[in-house]
Amino acid sequence: MALFFDAAWFEAKLAERGLTRRVMAAATGMSEADLALAFKDQRELSAEEVGIFADLLGVPAAEVALNAGVSTPVPGQEDLAGRLAALEKRVASLEAELARLKGR
Numbered sequence: 001m002a003l004f005f006d007a008a009w010f011e012a013k014l015a016e017r018g019l020t021r022r023v024m025a026a027a028t029g030m031s032e033a034d035l036a037l038a039f040k041d042q043r044e045l046s047a048e049e050v051g052i053f054a055d056l057l058g059v060p061a062a063e064v065a066l067n068a069g070v071s072t073p074v075p076g077q078e079d080l081a082g083r084l085a086a087l088e089k090r091v092a093s094l095e096a097e098l099a100r101l102k103g104r
Helices: 007-016 021-028 032-039 047-057 061-068 077-102
Strands: none
Touching (some): 021 077, 047 061, 047 077
């Protein structure tokens, strides 16, 4: 397990998928400031955030946890349905916000 948050790994995974930190923050409901703290190893990720990042980046949750630092929890497979529901809720929220912004 990584001792500290491996920001370079996360940046590379985001780039592979054409995503930004803003999308990553929005997917979890974090503020961009909170995500920046995580990238600076000044904020720990929750198990739910690890799961959402894993879904977003297309990697196993254990891989996200491995690169997120020593005390990062790995979500269990039994909460997969809950993570998917939370991710679907976030996507719906993002789509609604995008529609609102396009309406301006």
